[in-house]
Amino acid sequence: MRTTETRTNNPITEAIFYPHPHTKTIHALTIHDSGAIDEGTANTEGGAIIIDANRADATATTRIEQRIERPSAETIRIHTRSINGTERSSLDDTTHQAALKSLK
Numbered sequence: 001m002r003t004t005e006t007r008t009n010n011p012i013t014e015a016i017f018y019p020h021p022h023t024k025t026i027h028a029l030t031i032h033d034s035g036a037i038d039e040g041t042a043n044t045e046g047g048a049i050i051i052d053a054n055r056a057d058a059t060a061t062t063r064i065e066q067r068i069e070r071p072s073a074e075t076i077r078i079h080t081r082s083i084n085g086t087e088r089s090s091l092d093d094t095t096h097q098a099a100l101k102s103l104k
Helices: none
Strands: 002-003 009-019 027-033 036-047 050-054 061-072 074-084 087-096
Touching: 027 050, 036 061, 061 087
Parallel strands: none
Antiparallel strands: 002 009, 009 027, 027 036, 036 050, 050 061, 061 074, 074 087
16 A cells, blocks of 8 residues: 655555464554654454554654544545553544546
């Protein structure tokens, strides 16, 4: 899964989902344009994909939960929260909307 900045067409994140051959679970690896890396497992809950991962950057490692939902046929919502014990704090909440590109 790739997220791109529509104005510059530059990638923001690259995510890979793959089945782990030994644990028999789906693993997720995301590389951010900032250099941060998320590594964890993916599950489903209802119609959402839930990623439980650790996010590492140059300064720290944070446990995160990312929820990917499809509120409508034209949108995808990605909500990321940091986890500290039983507390969750929102890090990012983005809704991506499909748009037609004009061809010139």
